[in-house]
Amino acid sequence: MRKLNGIKLDHRKNTENSATVDFPLPSRVKIPMSMNMGAPCQPLVKVGDEVKVGQKIGDTEAPFSVPVHSGVSGKVAAISEYRAAGGALCKAVEIETDGLQTVSEDVKPPVITDKDSFIKAVRESGSCGLGGAGFPTHIKLNPKAAVDTLVINAAECEPYITADYREMIENPDDVLGGIDLVKTQLGIKSCKLAVEANKPEAIKCFERMTEKDDSTEIVTLPSSYPQGAEKVIIYNSTGRVVKEGQLPADTGVIVMNVSTAAFLYRYSKTGMPLVSKRLTVDGNAVGAPKNIRAVIGTSIREILEYCDAEIDSVIKVISGGPMMGMSVPDMDMPIVKTSNALLAFKSYDERKTSACIRCGRCVRVCPMGLMPADIDRAYKTRNIDELKQLKVTLCMNCGSCSYVCPANRKLAETNQLAKTLIPRN
Amino acid sequence: MNKLIVSPSPHDENYIKTSSIMLNVIIALLPALAAGCWFFGLRALLLTAVCVVSCVVFEFLTRKLMKRTNTIGDLSAAVTGVILALNLPVTLPLWMAVAGSFVAIVIAKQLFGGLGQNFANPAITARIVLMLSFPTAMTNWAVPFFYKSSADVVTGATPLVSGDASYLDLFLGNVGGCIGETCAAALLVGGLYLAIRKIISLAAPLSFIGSLALLSFIAGDDPLYAILSGGVFLGAFFMATDYATTPITTKGKIVFGLGCGIITFVIRHFGSYPEGVSFSILLMNVLTPFIEQLTRTKAFGAKEDEKK
Numbered sequence: 021m022r023k024l025n026g027i028k029l030d031h032r033k034n035t036e037n038s039a040t041v042d043f044p045l046p047s048r049v050k051i052p053m054s055m056n057m058g059a060p061c062q063p064l065v066k067v068g069d070e071v072k073v074g075q076k077i078g079d080t081e082a083p084f085s086v087p088v089h090s091g092v093s094g095k096v097a098a099i100s101e102y103r104a105a106g107g108a109l110c111k112a113v114e115i116e117t118d119g120l121q122t123v124s125e126d127v128k129p130p131v132i133t134d135k136d137s138f139i140k141a142v143r144e145s146g147s148c149g150l151g152g153a154g155f156p157t158h159i160k161l162n163p164k165a166a167v168d169t170l171v172i173n174a175a176e177c178e179p180y181i182t183a184d185y186r187e188m189i190e191n192p193d194d195v196l197g198g199i200d201l202v203k204t205q206l207g208i209k210s211c212k213l214a215v216e217a218n219k220p221e222a223i224k225c226f227e228r229m230t231e232k233d234d235s236t237e238i239v240t241l242p243s244s245y246p247q248g249a250e251k252v253i254i255y256n257s258t259g260r261v262v263k264e265g266q267l268p269a270d271t272g273v274i275v276m277n278v279s280t281a282a283f284l285y286r287y288s289k290t291g292m293p294l295v296s297k298r299l300t301v302d303g304n305a306v307g308a309p310k311n312i313r314a315v316i317g318t319s320i321r322e323i324l325e326y327c328d329a330e331i332d333s334v335i336k337v338i339s340g341g342p343m344m345g346m347s348v349p350d351m352d353m354p355i356v357k358t359s360n361a362l363l364a365f366k367s368y369d370e371r372k373t374s375a376c377i378r379c380g381r382c383v384r385v386c387p388m389g390l391m392p393a394d395i396d397r398a399y400k401t402r403n404i405d406e407l408k409q410l411k412v413t414l415c416m417n418c419g420s421c422s423y424v425c426p427a428n429r430k431l432a433e434t435n436q437l438a439k440t441l442i443p444r445n
Numbered sequence: 446m447n448k449l450i451v452s453p454s455p456h457d458e459n460y461i462k463t464s465s466i467m468l469n470v471i472i473a474l475l476p477a478l479a480a481g482c483w484f485f486g487l488r489a490l491l492l493t494a495v496c497v498v499s500c501v502v503f504e505f506l507t508r509k510l511m512k513r514t515n516t517i518g519d520l521s522a523a524v525t526g527v528i529l530a531l532n533l534p535v536t537l538p539l540w541m542a543v544a545g546s547f548v549a550i551v552i553a554k555q556l557f558g559g560l561g562q563n564f565a566n567p568a569i570t571a572r573i574v575l576m577l578s579f580p581t582a583m584t585n586w587a588v589p590f591f592y593k594s595s596a597d598v599v600t601g602a603t604p605l606v607s608g609d610a611s612y613l614d615l616f617l618g619n620v621g622g623c624i625g626e627t628c629a630a631a632l633l634v635g636g637l638y639l640a641i642r643k644i645i646s647l648a649a650p651l652s653f654i655g656s657l658a659l660l661s662f663i664a665g666d667d668p669l670y671a672i673l674s675g676g677v678f679l680g681a682f683f684m685a686t687d688y689a690t691t692p693i694t695t696k697g698k699i700v701f702g703l704g705c706g707i708i709t710f711v712i713r714h715f716g717s718y719p720e721g722v723s724f725s726i727l728l729m730n731v732l733t734p735f736i737e738q739l740t741r742t743k744a745f746g747a748k749e750d751e752k753k
Contacts, residue, residue: 024745029457251745251746255745261745263748264746266746334449335448335449335450336449336450336456337449342454343456343457344454346454347449347452347453347456348449349449349451351449368456370452371462374463374516374519375561375562377521377688378561378688379688380688380693380694383693383694387745388744388745389742389743389744389745389747390744391741410744411744411747414744414747417454419454419455422458423455423458423459424458424459425458426462426463426465426466427463428458428462433453436453
């Protein structure tokens with residue numbers, strides 16, 4: 021069996037023992053109509069409208085999309101333009117909170133009787149993949165191919181982030197409830213809960229809880245990055261290979277983030293849609309690193325201030341982990357559904373890029389077995405045939421190649437640029 | 446309001462730099478250099494200093510002349526200087542060492558685009574050019590500890606020609622030869638240091654030394670003598686592992702080492718030159734792009750390419 025390459029990272033899980041604290045209700049939130057993969061929503065409210073907690077404030081007819089809900093009660097103050105992480109413009113609903121947090125009468129447990137009603141309920145929950153990619157959950161749970169295994173992604177392989185870990189420690193029943201719910205509704209027989217070896221507490225806890233359950237297996241993943249990458253976790257927990265051009269479901273697998281599973285369970289019980297999120301706040305500019313639960317739409321600046329960040333000396337903010345997270349251009353941007361960490365740094369030195377010395381480190385670390393050094397060369401000459409042969413489209417942008425490059429070449433970035441040269445057929 | 450730095454992921458990097466890799470190579474070469482000084486006197490150190498300084502100066506001047514960024518800070522020119530010096534006999538006139546440095550840095554390296562772009566190992570190229578240009582000076586082998594005797598420089602044949610050195614003398618370097626190639630023990634220490642620091646892979650050195658020993662054994666030569674004499678260890682650990690001029694993948698490195706072993710054996714056994722290590726590495730350098738084409742990694746989950 022092939023062993024996939026990986027790299028050793030300094031875990032820096034400083035917040036693993038920090039129990040989640042509720043972030044105080046902000047005076048104003050800004051809720052984008054596009055927070056994840058899929059079509060943006062149109063606002064269902066106008067300026068001046070009263071909204072309540074859990075009320076749907078944005079939706080669209082497009083099937084590949086999820087609705088947006090308000091996490092606060094208050095009055096719509098503005099509908100503004102917002103540039104989403106992908107670069108596209110969409111609308112954002114800005115709400116002034118009234119502090120009452122009146123819950124909408126729409127919030128009631130969904131009636132789930134069969135698979136169709138389940139999928140419908142999942143869409144109404146506003147759920148998307150909470151691991152960071154934000155794939156609409158109701159699409160993922162409704163694959164065309166037959167699925168026999170549910171893989172729960174609890175690898176959390178990025179440094180700093182402990183949000184999923186806290187979910188497992190604080191709400192293990194919700195996690196198992198979510199697994200049961202999905203298994204029952206989709207008729208899936210077996211589940212693999214895959215956890216990286218650096219979370220022994222969580223592994224112990226779930227092994228104890230699933231002792232009598234033969235259909236759920238706890239898989240301990242090696243402590244090497246990127247264990248949480250979809251193809252890697254499928255391979256390391258089931259031995260199945262998702263081939264080029266295939267979806268996980270084509271190999272009979274659905275991969276779901278552990279926090280998403282727990283959320284689905286809570287939604288099935290309460291009907292409260294996805295309106296708040298647990299985030300790890302850390303980085304060397306943050307005085308008090310911790311895990312917080314904040315309403316979606318809360319400004320990043322307020323959250324950093326709450327965690328004693330030295331706002332004036334912050335020069336870099338990352339939404340997500342240091343390996344695959346996105347740079348935040350403006351601290352006044354809100355947190356969104358896919359946010360799982362905010363990292364603020366007061367020092368950030370980027371070494372200059374120099375010539376490739378062909379040391380081969382990038383080749384040795386690539387989990388997909390690609391050759392970033394050769395892709396870099398082929399990209400420079402825009403050699404599309406060569407790029408196709410080098411299978412650049414298989415790159416998942418885990419960043420391992422850039423991380424190890426002694427010449428500090430932006431190999432992962434080049435891979436993404438190179439992908440755009442290859443025509444889709 | 447403070448401006449935030451926006452850049453694509455990853456936002457983290459490890460701390461290995463080109464210069465730290467090169468520094469480690471220099472450290473790994475020090476035992477061999479020390480052994481060279483011990484056996485051949487302090488002129489070995491002088492010759493090394495001349496090579497290093499002239500390599501760095503040539504690197505600086507060429508980059509300046511070509512209006513490119515100054516790259517002496519990456520220490521690759523210094524590494525070339527040390528390796529070149531270790532490939533020279535201690536008696537070589539200093540100006541010839543400078544000429545060798547010119548060939549290595551200007552012709553073999555910078556004219557092809559500098560670090561990472563050269564197809565041939567600069568030090569090997571320089572050694573071969575010097576060998577063909579100044580065959581007498583380049584084969585004027587001093588005997589060990591000549592500097593302690595009262596006579597003028599005493600020279601003799603290398604063990605490859607004489608064929609009568611003991612294994613221990615070969616292993617410790619108590620024989621005639623280039624400054625840095627005689628002491629197999631010191632080269633082994635340096636090579637293992639680089640392997641432990643994960644700077645080089647042992648694939649090429651092992652297949653080089655292994656195939657040479659095997660072929661020598663089959664041909665009825667003494668395999669241990671074959672690998673301990675001449676420049677095998679210096680070539681295998683420090684030149685057949687050069688990043689730019691050898692294949693990237695392990696499979697490619699093994700093929701490269703096998704090729705070096707075979708060519709070295711053929712030259713030594715059938716050719717008119719007593720030593721074939723330099724030629725073997727240079728020839729395999731030339732073949733490297735083809736080896737690379739044939740030994741690429743297989744991407745995880747990749748569909749087989751339709752044959753064209």
